[in-house]
Amino acid sequence: xxxxxxxxxxxxxxxxxxxxxxxxxxxxxxxxxxxxxxxxxxxxxxxxxxxxxxxxxxxxxxxxxxxxxxxxxxxxxxxxxxxxxxxxxxxxxxxxxxxxxxxxxxxxxxxxxxxxxxxxxxxxxxxxxxxxxxxxxxxxxxxxxxxxxxxxxxxxxxxxxxxxxxxxxxxxxxxxxxxxxxxxxxxxxxxxxxxxxxxxxxxxxxxxxxxxxxxxxxxxxxxxxxxxxxxxxxxxxxxxxxxxxxxxxxxxxxxxxxxxxxxxxxxxxxxxxxxxxxxx
Numbered sequence: 001x002x003x004x005x006x007x008x009x010x011x012x013x014x015x016x017x018x019x020x021x022x023x024x025x026x027x028x029x030x031x032x033x034x035x036x037x038x039x040x041x042x043x044x045x046x047x048x049x050x051x052x053x054x055x056x057x058x059x060x061x062x063x064x065x066x067x068x069x070x071x072x073x074x075x076x077x078x079x080x081x082x083x084x085x086x087x088x089x090x091x092x093x094x095x096x097x098x099x100x101x102x103x104x105x106x107x108x109x110x111x112x113x114x115x116x117x118x119x120x121x122x123x124x125x126x127x128x129x130x131x132x133x134x135x136x137x138x139x140x141x142x143x144x145x146x147x148x149x150x151x152x153x154x155x156x157x158x159x160x161x162x163x164x165x166x167x168x169x170x171x172x173x174x175x176x177x178x179x180x181x182x183x184x185x186x187x188x189x190x191x192x193x194x195x196x197x198x199x200x201x202x203x204x205x206x207x208x209x210x211x212x213x214x215x216x217x218x219x220x221x222x223x224x225x226x227x228x229x230x231x232x233x234x235x236x237x238x239x240x241x242x243x244x245x246x247x248x249x250x251x252x253x254x255x256x257x258x259x260x261x262x263x264x265x266x267x268x269x270x271x272x273x274x275x276x277x278x279x280x
Contacts, residue, residue: 079184
């Protein structure tokens, strides 16, 4: 028993050292990226090569935290809004390492330390809760589309544990049915599924919570625990892209995308899903 306790203590100390090393790497990568992204944005603000720096940063973050990504399906190369379920802040580097696209996020993210600065430099479009901000959001989205940019959106409005898809906020979909946008856009849903933690297939809810960040979880304690892990294996399934002009109204639009995402999560998840919910 004593030998076992000593071995566990040694392992604990080793994982702590590894976590500290990962945080140092995260800090160095962020400090290098902030000025690089600023300069790159000034030089290539409207060019397709703009995404080289943010995509490299996201790829480095995935390597630091040993997040491996398995892709099913093919992301469209057309101007698109990629939208899907949201499990964690880690989803951002995961999706950012795959796609040349700009994120649409809640205005709250703008105030996040370091990550908020990086999001702003990466030209993230922030959605405000103020009623009079809707037109500005439409203008920002249209500006990005006219530059040939694609967008990434998590329409649940928050992150979940990963055992269900939270009903999509259909009000967000109204933006893409705007007359000035719908003829230019394709919509491609995607589904994020946690497959393995620490190299082992997910077997219980506690394993899910090592990756997923939801409810009242605090960011830094969760990130610290994430850093102590050996890594995670994530599956991203891209569904059939559809022209936005094919959708009649925002509720139909949201429900069809929701169904695509939920059915794939039900198929891919190692754990059973919660009951199906209707998009409000």
